[in-house]
Amino acid sequence: MSKNPGASIPTTKTARQARVTALLTSRAVRSQAELATLLADDGLVVGQATLSRDLVELRAVRVRGEDGGLIYAVPREGGDRSVHSVSSQELLDTRLVRLCGELLVTAEASGNIVVLRTPPGAANFLALAIDHSVMPSILGTLAGDDTVMIITRDSLGGAAVAERFLQFAAESGAGG
Structure with a gap:
């Protein structure tokens, strides 16, 4: 099983x-x-x-x-063939927070779907960082030119995930 x-x-x-x-x-x-x-x-x-x-x-x-x-x-x-340890995972998560501060324009949710908007050309970069992070609530991402669509595992989990990405952007302190 x-x-x-x-x-x-x-x-x-x-x-x-x-x-x-x-x-x-x-x-x-x-x-x-x-x-x-x-x-x-x-x-x-x-x-x-x-x-x-x-x-x-x-x-x-x-x-x-x-x-x-x-x-x-x-x-x-x-x-790179280094092993994903807790410290390297923390680095990946820190990178995601930083990228949200630099690239996230908006985050909106509907049910279990989250739509993140980025500047043109940046969506794949942000989606890759999301895919490499460990966020159990996320089932997967799809990226276009300036849009990342995230599917959450919980049928009503989109709003919480969207809020988390907005918090990441705020935490980064970037974009001043």
Whole structure:
């Protein structure tokens, strides 16, 4: 049974590799067996040979974790293979707050949809920062040129998420 209720992960290679990447960037995974178990928890049963090929295609390597043990890591923006630790997650969240202060023009909600407006050309940049942050209330984002649409998990959660982004903008102190 999936630990992510309501989640539906197709059994395609692309979806599986996206889930592998998400797992490797969100936690320390020490072995292929551990990774296979995590995938099985999400309803994706994968053989060892398939998992090995996925790791090669994703350019995953084993690096030293914070405790000195070897863990899998995949390249992120700029080829960085450092592990997402609490401190690096805090940096990502700090970046999101800063970007909201610099780029957020408006935030409005309707039901479980939030629409963020940015200057022209900035929506993808903000959406990427949102996607890399850990906000369990967010199901996903879509970005255009100057608009980011966010879908929340809660059918009435849009207003709270929109308010949170407005608070991020206010917290940043940017735009003076």
